Amino acid sequence: SQQGEEDPQALSIQEGENATMNCSYKTSINNLQWYRQNSGRGLVHLILIRSNEREKHSGRLRVTLDTSKKSSSLLITASRAADTASYFCATDANYGNKLVFGAGTILRVKS
């Protein structure tokens, strides 16, 4: 079964707007990661946040983690058409390098 569940399943916004995606998971984790997948391509790692961190930034990306609620959010600011993709959260299920991916959020940025 999937460890992470993203919300919403799909999101459509105008270029320049912010996009927020949420992820909930079930068990304790060491870290949580976000990946992007463009249509027909492999996944690309975006950012990793450790369980003892609450917030992390990378360029236009901001990730938060609330371990008490077992949830994370990914914020993309000032979105661009090139941000159109599927976004997945992945958790490490507390051991090894094995990741469990959520179902993903499909983001469409309209120009």
Place this chain on the structure above:
Amino acid sequence: DAGVIQSPRHEVTEMGQEVTLRCKPISGHDYLFWYRQTMMRGLELLIYFNNNVPIDDSGMPEDRFSAKMPNASFSTLKIQPSEPRDSAVYFCASSGPGGHEQYFGPGTRLTVT
């Protein structure tokens, strides 16, 4: 570095045929992962290796699937015999020592008719 390399990129085969998917991880990476992605089931981990040794194959759907990693630079995923329900995109990914980020290949789109 060229990144993770997978071949073939597309494979169309008939039910009952043997299919072999190939992967070359990033040089120096010691973890290799095989995933399957479908609309219905999302992205599923099939098996992963550490230093060429299979660590967890609990995601392999059935005995028709097998994976090998004869050396640090090459892995195969074999399906024999193939069935229409095996149609999916198969991804290989690798990660380095102490690294948690995984680097994905472009995938192999398998269609079994």
